Amino acid sequence: MTDTARELLTGIDAEALAALIEGRHGDPFAILGPHQTPEGRVVRVLYPGAIGIELLDRGSNATLGALEAVHPGGLFAGVVSSNGGYRLRITWPEAVQIIDDPYAFGLVLGDLDLHLISEGTHYDLGRTLGANQREMDGVAGVGFAVWAPTARRVSVVGDFNSWDGRRNPMRLRQSGGIWELFIPGLGPGERYKYELIDANGNVLPQKADPVAKASEAAPGTASIVASAKPFPWTDQSWMTRGNAEDASKQAISIYEVHLGSWLRIIEDGNRWLDWVELSQRLIPYLKSMNFTHVELLPIMEHPFGGSWGYQPLGLFSPTGRYGTPEDFAYFVDRCHANGIGVIVDWVPAHFPTDVWGLARFDGSALYEHADPREGFHRDWNTLIYNLGRTEVKGFLIASAFEWLEHFHVDGLRVDAVASMLYRDYSREAGEWIPNQFGGRENLEAVEFFKHLNSVVHARCPHALMIAEESTAWPGVTKPPEQGGLGFDFKWNMGWMHDSLSYIEEDPVYRKYHHGTMTFSMIYQYSERFVLPLSHDEVVHGKGSLLGKMPGDPWQKRANLRAYYAFMWAHPGKKLLFMGCELGQETEWNHDQSVAWHLLDNPDHVGIQKLLQRLNALYANERALQFGDLDPSGFEWAVADDAENSVIALLRYDEERSSCVLAVSNFTPVLRHDYRLGVPMEGRWVEVLNSDAGEFGGSDHLIGEVWAETVPAHGRGSSINLRLPPLSTVYLKWTRP
Structure with missing residues (x-):
């Protein structure tokens, strides 16, 4: 080392110098960049492999002098007479590079x-x-x-x-x-x-x-590195149209989509659509089907496509599979321009163990729990976020705001909430650690959800927060100040399991399971519910919804149509997974497109038309909306006719000036002279019949009937109906 080199390294001990050269030094600014020394202003830079480095004046690019190689590991240094800004001209074996020195700049964060x-x-x-x-x-x-x-x-x-x-x-x-x-x-x-x-x-x-x-x-x-250029949003009126509470009182009909398999372009290597193409094809389809919202399976960056996004590692990053972040913003903007809300599935429960991700990020259990009894999901081979750490909670909540504020999404459906609420979730005795009071409740997760929903509703009053919570945890949709978790809605997994188990029964046995179909109304108003027929019900060997139905092909389709119409009449917001509106015959495969070829068959077109009509009725008929959240908007008309497998319910608006009667006949028997008690006299007009010919049914229509002063089902008036087989019929009361 020359005498000049020693002077340029004055005050730097040999160990610190070796650590810097070997990439082990934890405080590079102590050595690199400009420093005032007894010899003057010294600049040191580290560029292994460089042949020579000169300093240039930042303003004029005039040469200020050459730096001396003071260590063979690539450390260069020199005295600079100027106190102004400088740049580096680096000569490499095959190129010359002019850059600014990162170590000449100050602090990044305040x-x-x-x-x-x-x-x-x-x-x-x-x-x-x-x-x-x-x-x-x-x-x-x-x-x-x-x-x-x-x-x-x-x-x-x-x-x-x-x-x-x-x-x-x-x-x-x-x-x-x-x-x-x-x-x-x-x-x-x-x-x-x-x-x-x-x-x-x-x-x-x-x-x-x-x-x-x-x-x-x-x-x-x-x-x-993402662009900082603001996206040119055009949805200002949409974003200020009202709050989540206002939206909750209206029709909410959600189309759940896995973007990679909604529509594949077979002619182009079976590829999926990008955000721009989805804007051109998915949005018009949603609008034509009268869905109010689209829900996207997680679009955060994730390593394994077979996880469908439910094992994400980029909670702030739209996946690059479908385009750029700007392209995603464009998709959201176009949805809003067409009156469609966007809900995104969000996963704060766990993350995959890929070594390049969050797992032991700095060598310690930073984002996850150190103890596998708290920090490892055996079901999914994933790691569990440590919600007892303030920085981790802040990271997750900031991720929520990235989607709600930066990308203007209208709501988050929070995945796997039950797995977060219970310390013993999917664990045997001795495989979990009790909370401080000896219980199974995850108190940190409870506080996380309360805080998350409170700050979201304060900053993003338009946003809907929806929990996928599969247990009877109390108060999921009650405000935190009332002891609840603060969600706007909860998926009604009980209704889904019960109703599917009923409809899968052969009609001859349904009378023995009648209470399964009516049980949901016992607890309907204990929470604010979404009725979900999601992707989980049509995958992993469960078959399609149509495939679950008993009987011959005609009966299968009739069963499905009657079930859909019953669901749309039942209190609660609606969610349907893509392809189910076509009566898809096979279960979902994330590597294939929805079976759009079924629309060559009029019977499947009929199922699609029925969903289109149900959504339109739901959106335009206040009586089908009000009772979603208010028990005064619902009454049973017939709940106990197990022998005939007939279920009838009444839906009212706020003033009871409008009433819709929905009658389901879950047997393949055409029932003549079925007398049904009704609360109002006057005319009852058929507004939907799942057995209509246009939907692929046998076209046993009712048209209209008049109430008579003949007592039935505890009411003074009644109507006489001919109930089509395997059908649900809507009749709307008209004031006399």
């Missing part, structure tokens, strides 16, 4: 950011952590920031530095455990990851950014 992140209340993490375009000292670039409190060293790696962890080590902000670095000259589209050394000195597999806002599509695993 102290308030660090404080809010630490206490779990920084809900704009997408603009703070991760990779964000910004300017520092008039220079454009990207600020990187990542939470890794136990790491010894963290570096940003990417195409821009040949994925070399020695080149761009980051600064640790001790108060928050946040590592940060501004790299000038970078912009949207850059691929990157983080390279970390754990507390024991081990170099970990390179990690994707937990707060990446764009990601490589699988099988790629890199994060991508």
Whole structure:
């Protein structure tokens, strides 16, 4: 080492120098960048493999002088007379590169950011952590920031530095455990990851950014710097049209979609549609079918397509499978322009164990529990978020806001809530740890949901929060101030299981299971429910909904039509998985398209037409909406006719000025002279009949009937009906 080199390294001990060269130094700014020394202003830079480096004036590009190679590992240094900004001209074996020095710039995050992140209340993490375009000292670039409190060293790696962890080590902000670095000259589209050394000195597999806002599509695993350019939204009136409570009182009919298998282009390698193509094809279809909302199976970046998105690793990043984040925003904007709300499935329960993801992110159990009795799901081979850690709670809540605020989605359907609420979920005795009171309830998850829903409703009053909760946990949809979890709706898994088990029975045996079909009304108003016929009911050997129906092909279709019409008459919002509206004959396969060829068959077109008509009736008939949440909008007309397998219910509007009677005959018998008690005299007009010929039925229509003063079913008036076989009929009362 020359005397000049020794002077340029004054104050740097041999161990620190070796650590820097070997990529082990945890405080690169202590050595690199500009430093005032007795010799003057010294600039040190580390570029392994460089032949020579010169300093240029940032304003004029005039040469300020050459740096000396002071270590064969790629460390260059020199005294600079100017105190102004500078750039580096790096001569490589086959190229010359002019860049700004990342170590010439100051702090990326403010102290308030660090404080809010630490206490779990920084809900704009997408603009703070991760990779964000910004300017520092008039220079454009990207600020990187990542939470890794136990790491010894963290570096940003990417195409821009040949994925070399020695080149761009980051600064640790001790108060928050946040590592940060501004790299000038970078912009949207850059691929990157983080390279970390754990507390024991081990170099970990390179990690994707937990707060990446764009990601490589699988099988790629890199994060991508997203554009900071604001999307030109056109949905201002939609976003301010009302709050979630207003929306809850209206018709909500949800079409659940797995985007990768809704429509495949067989002629083009069986590929799926991108966001722009989905805007052109899915949105018009939703509108034609009169659905009010579309629900997307998770579109957060996920490594394994066979998980359908339910094992995500990019909770801030729309998957690259269907296009860019801007393309997704365009899809949402077009949905809103067509009057369709967008609900996204969101998974705060668990995450996969892929080494480049969140698992032992900084070498410690950072996002997950350290003890597998709390931190590992054996059912799914996934890791469970540690909701007792404030930073993890804040990370998850900030993810929710990324979708609700940044991407304007109208609601989140929260997956696997039951698995979060119970410490013994899918565990045997001795395989779980009780809470502090010795119970099975996960108190941290309870508080998480209360806080999540409170802040979401405060900041995003339009947003619907929907829980997939499969147990009888009390108060899922009650406000937190009343001891509830604060969700707007809960999936009614009990109704789904009971009604499917009934409708799968041969009609001759249904009279023995009659109470299964009426039991749901005992608890209907204990929560605010969505009635779901979701993807889970048509996969993993369960067959299609049509395939569950008994009888010959005609009876199967009639059963399905009667069941759908009963569902739309039953109180509760509606959800139907894609393909079910066609009477799909085989169960869902995520590698294939929905069986659109069935629409060549008029019988399947009839099922589709019925769903189209049911949605229209639901949207336009207040009597079919009011009783979804208010028990005064519902009455049984006939609940106990097990012998005939007939069920009849009444739906009212607020003033009882409108009434719809829905009568289901769940046997293949045409029932003549079926007398049914009704609450009003006057004319009852048929407004829907699942047995109509246009729907593929036998066309036993009712038309209209007049109530007579003949007592029946405890009422003073009644109507005499001819009930079609395997059917549900809607009759609307007309004031005399």
